[in-house]
Amino acid sequence: MSATTTNPYETGEKAAVPAKDDGGLWGYLRGYGQRVRGGDMGALPAVLGMLVLTVVFSAARPSFLTPLNFANLLTQAGPIVVLGMGLVFVLLLGEIDLSAGFASGVCAAVLAIMLTTHGFPWYVGVAAAIATGVVIGLLLGFLVAKVGIPSFVVTLAGFLAFQGTVLWLLDEGTNISVRNEVIISLENEFMPPAVGWGLGALTVLGFAATQLIQQRNRRRRGLPALLWQVVTFRVVGLAVLVGVAVAVLNEERSRNALFSLKGVPIVVPVIGVLLLVWTFVLRRTAFGRHIYAVGGNREAARRAGIAVDRIRISAFVICSAMAAVSGILAASMARSVDPNTGGSNVLLYGVAAAVIGGTSLFGGKGRVLDAVLGGLVITMIINGMGLVGWSSAYKYVATGIVLLLAASVDAFSRRRSAASS
């Protein structure tokens, strides 16, 4: 469509909606309350979950609430959050990728082979790992969208096949260590305190600037804009959050006087950039809009002229590519790749991260931020149970229950929103 498109109905006498949000701050809060009661709870369950877990675990083990454990938590969360981010795309379509865990294992194995066996530089290894993820995603997406096999079956087959592929790549189970400094630093190194402050400030300023520009543009066009109180609250809230986190992480964590351990983990800005990029794609581009549309009503999307197959394949490609990044982080964290990389409950954690954060298993609803929030909740559970000293038996059961709880919240909010319309 070009700018010459004129609207034959532009001559409307009266606006269909009031040009300004009236009702003030109270109106806004009432609206929020209504949305929550109507089943649109957004980040609320994840944030409440984090608060409860913090209270419970720090009461049980004071070491839970220390700068050292906070840094551990963030690095531990890395692979889970990134995997969850990719899964959000597939879940948005109402599909599932059960093979994402082992796909990350395959990609990690490719990375390790490139770096350790063949001695390539880190960026070649990373490129090879991500390319492997893209190929896996293309294959899965093709089988789902073009051949028409349900994603549950395709990716269950992938789950087995990729598990085998990891074994094959690792010669029936030898473990390959990763010694490349750049890769290792991702999950094991920290930024100098000044850089942490700098990036933190940049984040807050960038957020404030985009919010202000957006609202000013809307006001200028006579469109209802957010109240300044709400914008201020968001910006100040983020500033406080980032400020406290950076301050805590910049404290000395080493108990040994001989070396220093402080700073924001490198993985944090890595996740920040991924969050920024994918949020932009989902919320600000037509491609992102079409992902929501296909997840909400595939037939409507098709009739609107959207290339539905291409969108579905792309979502699987993004998911597997993010699984590759998750595998790279896992390899960095463990400093090696073994047949269990990406195995056992990694996939479950990834799905749980997205769902706990508020992404729906029924498709059409979700954000990349969900995976960050939900991933932190999941990591707190794993980390806290580890500190309390629970056995694996309890850990598995507890994690399973948490996933079910999150899925119930999802099903419940879906029923609520269906009932309230």
Next chain:
Amino acid sequence: MGTPLLELRGINKSFGPVQVLRDVAFTVHPGEVTALVGDNGAGKSTLVKCIGGIYPIDSGEYLMEGKQVHVHNPRDAASHGVEIVYQDLALCDNLDIVQNMFLGREKKSGMILDEPTMEQLAQQTLAGLSVRTVKSVRQQVASLSGGQRQTVAIAKAVLWNSKLVILDEPTAALGVAQTQQVLELVRRLADNGLAVVLISHNMNDVFAVSDRIAALYLGRMAAQVKTSDVTHSQVVELITSGRSGTLGLVEEGAAA
């Protein structure tokens, strides 16, 4: 009467062995509401989907403003100014009104969605249709009533400089008041110069808003008449038996 906006000649359409449309002729004029009537299974929805490019036609001619065109998909139809409001409303519940109205044809500045422009155009369109029942164009479609959803679907169809708007049973699921609103909206579209095709089972609705009536009978066009030239019972006869007095299909095998 000038050239019709849309003219179909000898349209055939089969699904496998089942021939659903048989040698169908159909004309639609600008500024008029043409009611398309017929019993369940007569082929109304199929005809509309052929016009909209959802189904390819097997054979026949498709003329817009007197010129033959080829419509293979919804985009082709849209490029000729044809917009369809489907019986099963093609809206995404998880998107808001603006997002639905621009779905697949988003306004962009560079690669970024131009939300303010889309929101403004959506508001203006709704206002131009004198729609006052929607609170905010940023409401999710899931939260709308049946009549409001129908309104959004219609507004979506007229947003695009469309010349022909086809509505497939827009009032089937609505109450009395909402039906009235939608019918008024339909009439307003035609009065604004659009060609409108209205599929309906309700004779009162048909006689209230239409200028012409086209009756399909078992996949064939039984008759296309001026609404003012026929009575309720004649139309009902055309629907149920394909003929009414001198109107309608000639008995198979008789006069040729």
